[in-house]
Amino acid sequence: MNGEATIGMSTPPSVGLLPVASIVLTGLASAAIIVAMPGLLAGMSTKLGLTDSQIALINASEMGGTTATTLIIAAWLSRLDRRKAAFVGLVLIVLANLVSAFASTFLLLIGARFVAGLAAGALQGMLSASIAATPIPDRIFAIYLTANLTMTTIMLGLLSRFSAAGHPEWLFLSVVALAVLAILLLRWLPSEPVTLQPQGTAGTRSSRGYGPAVLLGTFILLVGVGLTWPLVGVLGLDRNMSGEAVASALSLATIGGIVASLIVSGIGDKAGRRLPISAGAAGLCVAVLIFIFDRGQTIFAAAAFIFMFCWVLILPYCAGLVATIDPSGRLSVLWVTMQFAGLATGPIIAAGLLLSSADLPFYGSVVCFGIAAALTLHAERGSRSAPKALETSSL
The missing domain is CATH 1.20.1250.20 (MFS general substrate transporter like domains)
Incomplete structure (x- = not known):
């Protein structure tokens, strides 16, 4: 109008408690156990007869799977339904940790942890994209970090108790519980990017x-x-x-x-x-x-x-x-x-x-x-x- 060009801007959505809870639980299900994993595998080494090299291979396979899937998610992000992709990742987290909890051989455990790594990488990618889809990503990521560090401390305490009881592998079941809670709140996971600049200038x-x-x-x-x-x-x-x-x-x-x-x-x-x-x-x-x-x-x-x-x-x-x-x-x-x-x-x-x-x-x-x-x-x-x-x- 009046010869003046208008630039479309979109208003960012509000962030309620349920979307934040969904982000936090999705992140915890995929990453909270990482710090406790060396101690957990050391505790399982007697039961499964794991050597130091096998423990190193298990850790490497999980981290390798995580890194690989973040690259895949980055390439396919625009084509993915983020909530459906997160659902698949959380289901895999549940299955992989159930298998890990009851694994009786090295091959079964390393296979389960590799799948868990693949799922964790996908979930970490979805988590980061969801945080970017909020108008206050700095604060949301900080809230997630607070929860992650707190849960890490709790898991280390649980590992000590489970190890004393002779069942360190029970810690995997705590991850299953987190993943199930994340699935229940998945409908509130932010999935649409917020536009912070004029339309047509992205990138x-x-x-x-x-x-x-x-x-x-x-x-x-x-x-x-x-x-x-x-x-x-x-x-x-x-x-x-x-x-x-x-x-x-x-x-x-x-x-x-x-x-x-x-x-x-x-x-x-x-x-x-x-x-x-x-x-x-x-x-x-x-x-x-x-x-x-x-x-x-x-x-x-x-x-x-x-x-x-x-x-x-x-x-x-x-x-x-x-x-x-x-x-x-x-x-x-x-x-x-x-x-x-x-x-x-x-x-x-x-x-x-x-x-x-x-x-x-x-x-x-x-x-x-x-x-x-x-x-x-x-x-x-x-x-x-x-x-x-x-x-x-x-x-």
């Missing part, structure tokens, strides 16, 4: 390099984490700490992650993303330098707390950033792939660096955190040109 920012920048930044960030975090327990033992003291320090670190996710759940992106991403990267570097140069036991626990706090602080803002750059969800799925790839690559590089010096992996992680922050902040600058979504959420 323009990503094509200018912001999407690849944040993906590469995430990969390098998690490589840095993989260079350091798997070695933290050994560092504690090198300080003449007892196994119980190291476990206590790592439990405290988990609380640090929960605190960080609760903070982001509360404030979202009200302070922007640039400050928390910068502060998180700086905090990671400080924690690593403490690991290198200070040999005290108390400061070790503090450094572990800072490391986990800053690691978890950064992730929700990266999730929100990729959702802003590409609301369709495809970039969010690839972002999950970059996390798995980075966490898998870091320990491999660390193994090579340790042949030369015990400190090299830690120096390498500092370099990784600096590069990752630079790439992510470059993408963040580009994303700020996007119109802000109206937050009509009930959260």
Whole structure:
């Protein structure tokens, strides 16, 4: 009218408690058991006669399946009915964990865990796309992280009790329960992307390099984490700490992650993303330098707390950033792939660096955190040109 072109904008939907619960339970069913898996397999080794190499193969097969399906989901996301795909994934999670709980041979267990990995990758992809389909992805991802870290702590406690009872495999049944609850709430899983920019311009920012920048930044960030975090327990033992003291320090670190996710759940992106991403990267570097140069036991626990706090602080803002750059969800799925790839690559590089010096992996992680922050902040600058979504959420 009057010769003026109008630009269509869509209003993002509100986010109620049931959609958030659906997102959280879908994520927990696919990922909550990952941290407890090494201890769980170790507990089952006596019953099934598993060797160390077989345990490593089981872990590798599950993570390999997870990484592979996130790539497939990213390629086919626009063709998939997200709720139907999530339903198939959750059913496979139920079946794979039931088989795992009652497996009597190595081949049956590794087959079940590979299927569980395939399903978990699909669900993590659907989860990321669903979070991207909300108007407040930073806060929603932080809420999921809070639930995931809390459930991880609960599962480690359950594993201790089940192992004492001689049945560590019962932990698989807790995943079955989570998956069944997720299926019951699946109808509320967000499935349509929210449009945060004028129609017809989707993908323009990503094509200018912001999407690849944040993906590469995430990969390098998690490589840095993989260079350091798997070695933290050994560092504690090198300080003449007892196994119980190291476990206590790592439990405290988990609380640090929960605190960080609760903070982001509360404030979202009200302070922007640039400050928390910068502060998180700086905090990671400080924690690593403490690991290198200070040999005290108390400061070790503090450094572990800072490391986990800053690691978890950064992730929700990266999730929100990729959702802003590409609301369709495809970039969010690839972002999950970059996390798995980075966490898998870091320990491999660390193994090579340790042949030369015990400190090299830690120096390498500092370099990784600096590069990752630079790439992510470059993408963040580009994303700020996007119109802000109206937050009509009930959260």
